Amino acid sequence: MTRSKDTANANVVFPRPGGGPYTYLTPEGHLQPLLPGIRVLAPFGARILTGIVVEANVRPPKGIRLKRLKAVIDDYPLVGQELLDLARWISRYYFCEFGEAVRAVVPGIFMRVGDRRIRLVDGIKPAGPKLRALQGKIIEILLAEGQLLQSRLARRLKSKSLSQPLAALAGMGLIEITDHLPLLPKTRQRTMVEALGDTPDDELKALLARSPRQRECLDFLQGMSAPVELSLLNRFNFSPAIVGALAKKGLINKYQVYDPRDPFRHVDFPDYQAPEPSPDQKEVIAALRQSLASHNVFLLHGVTGSGKTLVYMELLRPVLKAGKQAIILVPEIALTAQTTGRFRAVFGPQVAVLHSGLSDGERYDIWQQINQGKFSIAVGARSAVFAPFQNPGIIIIDEEQEHTYKEAEYIPRYHAREVAIWRMNRAAGPVVLGSATPCLESYYKASQGEYRLLELPERAQGLPLPQVNIFDLRKGWSKKKSSLVGEKLLKEIDFALQAEGQALLLLNRRGFNTFMICEECGQVVECRHCRISLTLHRRLKRLLCHYCGAQQPVPCACAACGSKRLTPMGVGTEQLESILEEKFPQRVIDRMDMDTTGGKWSHHEILERLRSGATDILVGTQMIAKGLDFPDVLLVGVVNADTAMNLPDFRATERTFDLLAQVAGRTGRGQRGGEVVIQTFRPTHPAIRAAVTHDFISFAKEELAIRREAEYPPFVNLLNVMFTGMDENVLAAFAEKTAGQLEKLFRDDFSAGRLKVVGPAPCPLEKIRGKYRYHLIVKSESSEAIERAGSFLAREAKPPGKGKCRLILDRDPSSLM
Numbered sequence: 001m002t003r004s005k006d007t008a009n010a011n012v013v014f015p016r017p018g019g020g021p022y023t024y025l026t027p028e029g030h031l032q033p034l035l036p037g038i039r040v041l042a043p044f045g046a047r048i049l050t051g052i053v054v055e056a057n058v059r060p061p062k063g064i065r066l067k068r069l070k071a072v073i074d075d076y077p078l079v080g081q082e083l084l085d086l087a088r089w090i091s092r093y094y095f096c097e098f099g100e101a102v103r104a105v106v107p108g109i110f111m112r113v114g115d116r117r118i119r120l121v122d123g124i125k126p127a128g129p130k131l132r133a134l135q136g137k138i139i140e141i142l143l144a145e146g147q148l149l150q151s152r153l154a155r156r157l158k159s160k161s162l163s164q165p166l167a168a169l170a171g172m173g174l175i176e177i178t179d180h181l182p183l184l185p186k187t188r189q190r191t192m193v194e195a196l197g198d199t200p201d202d203e204l205k206a207l208l209a210r211s212p213r214q215r216e217c218l219d220f221l222q223g224m225s226a227p228v229e230l231s232l233l234n235r236f237n238f239s240p241a242i243v244g245a246l247a248k249k250g251l252i253n254k255y256q257v258y259d260p261r262d263p264f265r266h267v268d269f270p271d272y273q274a275p276e277p278s279p280d281q282k283e284v285i286a287a288l289r290q291s292l293a294s295h296n297v298f299l300l301h302g303v304t305g306s307g308k309t310l311v312y313m314e315l316l317r318p319v320l321k322a323g324k325q326a327i328i329l330v331p332e333i334a335l336t337a338q339t340t341g342r343f344r345a346v347f348g349p350q351v352a353v354l355h356s357g358l359s360d361g362e363r364y365d366i367w368q369q370i371n372q373g374k375f376s377i378a379v380g381a382r383s384a385v386f387a388p389f390q391n392p393g394i395i396i397i398d399e400e401q402e403h404t405y406k407e408a409e410y411i412p413r414y415h416a417r418e419v420a421i422w423r424m425n426r427a428a429g430p431v432v433l434g435s436a437t438p439c440l441e442s443y444y445k446a447s448q449g450e451y452r453l454l455e456l457p458e459r460a461q462g463l464p465l466p467q468v469n470i471f472d473l474r475k476g477w478s479k480k481k482s483s484l485v486g487e488k489l490l491k492e493i494d495f496a497l498q499a500e501g502q503a504l505l506l507l508n509r510r511g512f513n514t515f516m517i518c519e520e521c522g523q524v525v526e527c528r529h530c531r532i533s534l535t536l537h538r539r540l541k542r543l544l545c546h547y548c549g550a551q552q553p554v555p556c557a558c559a560a561c562g563s564k565r566l567t568p569m570g571v572g573t574e575q576l577e578s579i580l581e582e583k584f585p586q587r588v589i590d591r592m593d594m595d596t597t598g599g600k601w602s603h604h605e606i607l608e609r610l611r612s613g614a615t616d617i618l619v620g621t622q623m624i625a626k627g628l629d630f631p632d633v634l635l636v637g638v639v640n641a642d643t644a645m646n647l648p649d650f651r652a653t654e655r656t657f658d659l660l661a662q663v664a665g666r667t668g669r670g671q672r673g674g675e676v677v678i679q680t681f682r683p684t685h686p687a688i689r690a691a692v693t694h695d696f697i698s699f700a701k702e703e704l705a706i707r708r709e710a711e712y713p714p715f716v717n718l719l720n721v722m723f724t725g726m727d728e729n730v731l732a733a734f735a736e737k738t739a740g741q742l743e744k745l746f747r748d749d750f751s752a753g754r755l756k757v758v759g760p761a762p763c764p765l766e767k768i769r770g771k772y773r774y775h776l777i778v779k780s781e782s783s784e785a786i787e788r789a790g791s792f793l794a795r796e797a798k799p800p801g802k803g804k805c806r807l808i809l810d811r812d813p814s815s816l817m
Helices: 081-093 098-105 133-145 150-157 163-171 201-208 212-222 230-235 240-248 279-289 308-321 333-350 360-371 382-386 416-427 440-447 487-498 573-583 602-612 652-664 686-692 696-710 728-745 747-751 783-796
Strands: 009-013 022-025 039-044 047-058 115-120 147-149 175-180 189-195 252-258 297-302 325-329 351-354 377-380 392-398 431-435 452-456 467-472 502-506 515-518 535-537 542-544 551-553 566-569 589-592 617-620 633-638 675-680 717-725 756-768 771-780 805-811
Touching (some): 022 039, 047 115, 081 098, 098 382, 115 133, 133 147, 133 150, 133 163, 133 175, 147 150, 163 175, 189 212, 189 230, 201 212, 212 240, 279 452, 297 308, 297 440, 308 325, 308 333, 308 392, 308 431, 325 382, 325 416, 333 377, 333 602, 351 360, 377 382, 382 416, 392 416, 416 431, 440 452, 467 487, 487 502, 487 573, 487 633, 502 652, 515 535, 573 589, 573 617, 589 602, 633 652, 652 675, 652 686, 652 696, 675 686, 686 696, 717 728, 717 756, 717 783, 728 747, 728 756, 728 771, 728 783, 728 805, 771 783
Parallel strands (some): 297 431, 325 377, 325 392, 351 377, 392 431, 502 617, 502 633, 589 617, 633 675
Antiparallel strands (some): 009 022, 009 047, 039 047, 515 566, 535 542, 542 551, 717 771, 717 805
16 A cells, blocks of 8 residues: 555445445546546455445545555436435435445445455465465365365355455465456447448449349348347348358448346337326316425325326326426336336326345346436336435325335335435425335325325216125134134125126135144144244245245154144135135136246236136235226135234234225226125224224224324334344343443433333344344433434444344334334
């Protein structure tokens, strides 16, 4: 390293914990200024990482010795200043590092990690200086391989750190270490061919006198009104040799063009004609259009089938006309194809799709094209809120109540709604939250005037809401006959099918049986990594854990007592599909859950079969509960409405009502109407009662009163402080210590009631993926108090021992499980 007197330095951040920013010298010979948002390759410890410049021309403190950047990747910023500022806000609000926030904002495909290549020095012989054991093993492997990447060498040796032995071997002159820069995605090219028309006829005859196939190919190209792809010529049996010969003779022009990958290029979307807005829709559209030039948050509360999508489309017209862009978020990847199809039918190819199900190449191309202004609309799931538009004019969040908008697994645990609100506050544009069953926080803010409430109280075209019937599962329930598919539901399915309609059946449990129990001792077969019962998947003939993915053969005997009386219990979608195949053998039955949607286009293919009428009955989990619009669905059946009702989470009742109301809205969308059958063991539960009458307002008032009494959102702010680790005793002690630190430091806040701590205690799901889980919940009516407590924990709460414990801060949690 060299001491720098140069002021042309840059602060670089890496998308990882401890990712900076760090100051680097500009690369040797690089004369262009480094702009914020440009990617660079930088040495980081023993590796080469892709980082992003967040500040240019910085002057480091005196005496600091700087490393030099290896290379500059971009000619122009990949990430605009607005997204960099958004990442800074995320890091502050969600108590994470800047690098972790950048990791959420920028797709991982752009941030490849480099390596080091280890090579034996030429002429090295096995007999050399006396080496230590690990050094000797390295030399032995390199003698066999010649050279290896350090990461692969570490895997071969099962060693996490090779820095010291490699440095020692390099110092002895035995090995050579060079940088292995990360491979960046390749752009796809298409070869185009066009005829050149300035060759005289007599010259053409002379050039092609002995080449009739070349003459045919040239005539073909001259007859085309535009350049054609080389692959098209190949299909007409004009070989690459013929094309090459024509190019060599100067008769055609052969060149390559950038061919961006489009995930929907070969997808045939059904035709969609946007209808004329109803009076209610026109009123809502007019109110929204008046606020397109200022920042407001609107809650569009419209019953299922009220035409919220049409409202979104009419809003986009003036946004696009003003030269701005729009982001439309949907809660499930399953809904992106239908939504993209409708918006492309109206707005053409300027509609992009962004979600985690895309291939790396597709994601890379779409992000780059958005960044370059090739698209004006982005449709996608949660991460599409970071679409790199230069001038966003509106963000629309459909089904805004869905918990999938909250990142629940990786840091930062951001909520797309809060990110969208911050982004549009910066851009001076509106955020529209649409739902038939808004989350209670949004509804409360709208009732208090923080959001503006707009309503669509009736279905489009005057269609009535479907009739909802309750079937009490307690009636006739017995051990000998415990099928959850009751006679009432079977009859209604048959009626719908006889009327040449279709049926949707919701059961929010996948697999065949949800658990296996020993009849002798009552032991449930659990995952060895999680304190969770394993689910039987009969077609796989395996038991699967739905949390960590572990699987095992179906046991023959109980591990606790040795009894062979192991009985599968509970019904999942796989078993429901099997029951229906037995009851309706002449009908086509399809299933949509995590087990059947692993393929890239599986969501679209399943829904396309339903749309085309090829499927008679669709069985599914919550994937089928929202956003789908099929007029021939005459029946929706909820096989068991109680699956989420008794979970130890303050949102359990809200989610039950939301699921029932949303799935009920999938029927009655055509002129023939529709019916809903809800099976439940608790027909008098408030969520069930409200769902029967489609009465969100009454449900919200009752549930908000309970929330106020119990001190839960929207009346308080929450910070869920989670502790995870392999040693339960160490974890519990760390959790207790952290709670004590909070109470000691914020004694005045606790005394005044501005801050409360509940716990620590084991999480309801107390062990996942081999790690124990504890949490404590910080409550406060003051957002500033939560800010102070979270900042203190992020800065000062140091887990004991390297890697023994981990602290996770989840602000505004969607679940406390």
